[in-house]
Amino acid sequence: MKCDMHNHSIFSDGTFTPEKLVEIARESNLSAIALTDHNTILGLDRFLNAPNSSNIHLVGGIEFSTDYKGIELHILGLFIPKEFYSEIEEKVKNELKKKEQSNINLVNNLIKKGFDLTYEDIKNTTPNGNINRAVIANYMMHKGYVESVSEAFEKYLNPSNGLYTPPEKLSALDTIEYINSIGAVSVLAHPFLNLKTEDKIREFLTVAKEKGLDGMEVYYSKFSEEQTAITEKLADEFNLIKSGGSDFHGENKPEIKMGTGKCNLNIPYSVYENLKRRFSEKNK
Structure with a gap:
């Protein structure tokens, strides 16, 4: 029994509907998956009510884009209680406006640099008009301006x-406290992608644990074996739940498959069980 606690749908920068994610999970023989769209919970109702003949455990979540000393960190909130959906959407509304303006400014700067593209054309490549830099990079690649997203x-x-x-x-840190205040489970996503080194991860975990951080992704598509080993060690050191996810985006990141990532993931079902147990403990 396997799971995947980090996936995206058309409600952020994924290419599949919430219902299709559940279907892919069934085809992938997964027993539990989470939907963790960037800065929105608008897809959670559809996800949690999707046809689910295999009785896969579905976890409603969100991936908050946050700041720590000038570094962008992504914090997952898992098992989001439905009564807080409206509050969360209001909380991130201003953040989404700021993000869109920064993307508009980026596209305008690319145009000034000589690239033949428009913001509207890029929006039209996505199911819901949701744009981030990965979508812009994909568009540039398909236009032939670059050979890869990287x-x-x-x-x-x-x-x-x-x-x-x-x-x-x-x-x-405020986001971690907020996730805890609503009875959800807080998880640091892909620490090596943002914090880069073991020392910087340890520095953040020292203060984040005091704020109530519950877990950290140690199983992740872009981690090397060495990075996985380091995050496992750090999770034990700080008594954090070991979480894991593919960061599945569908066709926007075609090299990453749900459940298996780049064929390097095998996330045990116990990850879901441990996260669910923490949620239950918080909401006794």
């Missing part, structure tokens, strides 16, 4: 290149 980020979409200015974000 090349687009390296040459144009990284803040260090001067074309993209990240929007102001929620505080990572």
